[in-house]
Amino acid sequence: MASHTGRLTLAPPTEGAPLTTEAPAVRVRGLTRGFDGRAVLRGVDLDIARGEFVALLGRSGSGKSTLLRAVAGLDHGVAGAGDVDTPESVSMVFQDSRLLPWQRVLANVTLVLPGPGARERGRAALTEVGLEGRERAWPHELSGGELQRAALARSLVREPRLLLADEPFGALDALTRTRMQDLLLRLTERHRPAVLLVTHSVDEAIVLADRVVVLSEGVVAADLRVDLAAPREVAAPGFAALRARLLSLLGVDREERATGE
Amino acid sequence: MSDHTPAPGAGPERSTTVPLPERRARRRGPGPGPRVPGLLALGPLLLLTVWFVGSATGLIEERTLSAPWTVARTAADLISAGTLQEHLLASAGRALLGLGVGVTTGLALALVAGLSRIGEGLVDGPMQINRAVPNLALLPLLILWFGIGEEMKVITIALAVVVPIYVHTHNALSAIDQRYVELAETLGTGRATFIGRVVLPGALPGFLLGLRFAVTAAWLSLVVVEQVNSTNGLGYMMTLAGSYGQTDVIVVGLVVYAVLGLLLDGLVRLVQRRALTWRRTLEG
Ligand SMILES: Nc1ncnc2c1ncn2[C@@H]1O[C@H](COP(=O)(O)OP(=O)(O)O)[C@@H](O)[C@H]1O
Ligand SMILES: [Mg+2]
Numbered sequence: 001m002a003s004h005t006g007r008l009t010l011a012p013p014t015e016g017a018p019l020t021t022e023a024p025a026v027r028v029r030g031l032t033r034g035f036d037g038r039a040v041l042r043g044v045d046l047d048i049a050r051g052e053f054v055a056l057l058g059r060s061g062s063g064k065s066t067l068l069r070a071v072a073g074l075d076h077g078v079a080g081a082g083d084v085d086t087p088e089s090v091s092m093v094f095q096d097s098r099l100l101p102w103q104r105v106l107a108n109v110t111l112v113l114p115g116p117g118a119r120e121r122g123r124a125a126l127t128e129v130g131l132e133g134r135e136r137a138w139p140h141e142l143s144g145g146e147l148q149r150a151a152l153a154r155s156l157v158r159e160p161r162l163l164l165a166d167e168p169f170g171a172l173d174a175l176t177r178t179r180m181q182d183l184l185l186r187l188t189e190r191h192r193p194a195v196l197l198v199t200h201s202v203d204e205a206i207v208l209a210d211r212v213v214v215l216s217e218g219v220v221a222a223d224l225r226v227d228l229a230a231p232r233e234v235a236a237p238g239f240a241a242l243r244a245r246l247l248s249l250l251g252v253d254r255e256e257r258a259t260g261e
Numbered sequence: 262m263s264d265h266t267p268a269p270g271a272g273p274e275r276s277t278t279v280p281l282p283e284r285r286a287r288r289r290g291p292g293p294g295p296r297v298p299g300l301l302a303l304g305p306l307l308l309l310t311v312w313f314v315g316s317a318t319g320l321i322e323e324r325t326l327s328a329p330w331t332v333a334r335t336a337a338d339l340i341s342a343g344t345l346q347e348h349l350l351a352s353a354g355r356a357l358l359g360l361g362v363g364v365t366t367g368l369a370l371a372l373v374a375g376l377s378r379i380g381e382g383l384v385d386g387p388m389q390i391n392r393a394v395p396n397l398a399l400l401p402l403l404i405l406w407f408g409i410g411e412e413m414k415v416i417t418i419a420l421a422v423v424v425p426i427y428v429h430t431h432n433a434l435s436a437i438d439q440r441y442v443e444l445a446e447t448l449g450t451g452r453a454t455f456i457g458r459v460v461l462p463g464a465l466p467g468f469l470l471g472l473r474f475a476v477t478a479a480w481l482s483l484v485v486v487e488q489v490n491s492t493n494g495l496g497y498m499m500t501l502a503g504s505y506g507q508t509d510v511i512v513v514g515l516v517v518y519a520v521l522g523l524l525l526d527g528l529v530r531l532v533q534r535r536a537l538t539w540r541r542t543l544e545g
Contacts, residue, residue, distance in 0.1 A: 072447055092447040098440055102462040102539045111458060112448045138539045158448075 025050045025162055025194035026071065031082030033066050040066050042218030051192040055199055055209035059250055062215045064198045068166050071196065087161030093168040097147035099139040106135035109154045125157035129183060145176040156191050163193040167200060181207055202246045206239060207232045214249045222249050327509035335509040349517060351493040352483060359415045360479045363422025371427045375434030388427050396421045397485055414486040421482040425474035433467020469533045476525045
């Protein structure tokens with residue numbers, strides 16, 4: 001942490017540290033994971049403050065999904081060590097929506113909601129993601145974007161303290177992806193879960209996140225706070241500089257950049 | 262081409278209720294196309310025609326196969342005498358009882374084997390053996406154990422029914438997509454919700470497929486057990502007719518078997534269609 005001389009400032013601390021001093025929502029220490037004797041994570045340390053939105057970047061195969069699954073506690077039988085502290089209620093959004101095909105949309109959203117009032121809450125959650133009127137649709141009747149909307153509704157209707165998302169918009173077309181990013185931003189601002197979002201898109205990370213973490217060689221190689229005013233458009237001041245820095249951290253050279261991410 | 266214009270302002274992902282005119286597909290896709298009602302009756306109608314024409318022209322002798330009109334008259338006689346109903350009721354009772362016992366047992370065993378490893382170890386081996394032994398080969402043993410009464414008949418039918426129910430349901434249970442299991446884990450579903458809303462609905466298509474085979478198996482066993490020292494039932498009626506050379510009575514029995522078999526299968530398919538509306542398949 002940068003040390004300040006002279007008068008105290010209210011500016012947020014620079015790289016790495018979470019915004020507040022209260023107990024973080026997520027605390028990962030010395031996390032190692034490997035497959036068939038090959039280390040994928042070699043000691044990851046990561047804190048996420050309550051309500052903080054962290055984007056996780058890394059080249060393909062760098063272990064982003066491995067890290068996310070470890071935080072979600074889904075990696076039974078995977079070799080490794082380390083400590084992971086998460087809140088009680090965690091939701092996960094996958095690249096595929098994972099709506100149960102044999103349940104209508106509303107039933108999918110209310111899957112684990114207890115007791116009476118579940119339907120009303122489910123309906124409200126669907127309205128929130130712009131799917132009002134589609135409660136009785138079957139999943140196969142929805143478009144890719146609508147499926148992910150429903151998946152978001154299912155994740156947030158439980159009011160989780162932590163939302164994990166593994167490239168949730170990776171399979172969507174560019175236009176739909178932009179709309180979904182706006183939606184996710186609105187939803188997380190309202191529900192305020194801590195968010196760990198895996199993405200392969202540098203722009204998506206900058207637009208959405210409070211912090212961007214870069215995973216490389218099995219460790220956190222960079223941890224940058226995004227101090228850009230909303231709305232964070234590509235043309236906004238500071239955007240290009242941050243993007244260039246992240247791209248170079250990811251080892252993407254100018255040529256690759258020209259042909260897309 | 263311009264049958265309708267998109268409602269202005271309706272975004273690509275909003276749902277609006279604009280009445281749209283029916284459109285006819287111009288070209289067929291590579292699938293078999295939509296079902297045409299009545300087309301499924303084509304084959305049976307052809308068979309019936311051959312029978313009629315054959316009997317009328319004398320190509321089919323009365324001794325080999327009674328003419329359709331003879332069969333119809335015999336059927337009318339049997340119905341007015343009450344004989345057919347009596348045999349039919351006896352047969353249907355046996356088949357349904359055997360089906361009920363077999364389906365319940367098969368389902369329970371499949372769940373035990375599908376939901377616990379110990380259960381699988383206990384149940385799966387014996388079921389595979391039961392499956393490998395042709396069911397009717399057990400008949401002599403079952404007769405020794407249970408006699409020649411109703412008990413033996415129902416148990417034989419139930420044993421034949423258990424196999425397809427167990428095999429298809431167990432198969433479906435073990436084929437449930439790991440991704441949904443993972444989803445349930447992240448949502449923290451309890452065991453009851455997991456079984457009720459993930460496992461059972463996921464295995465339902467397999468169970469219903471097994472049910473269709475089970476109906477056929479029950480029917481098949483019925484014919485055989487009714488020829489063992491019965492005093493009623495369609496099988497008994499036909500065996501008796503066989504020894505007197507009454508092909509008309511035999512054909513009446515066959516027709517009733519066919520109609521009932523088709524009805525039962527149709528019933529299962531109806532249930533299948535209602536229960537599996539979430540699937541999009543060639544079935545249509
Ligand atoms: N279940 C698994 N079995 C074997 N290797 C795996 C498994 N899951 C991931 N890996 C390997 O671990 C590495 C990191 O994978 P992953 O976390 O999926 O990367 P990312 O999500 O960053 O693209 C890859 O080399 C991948 O092949
Ligand atoms: Mg991945």
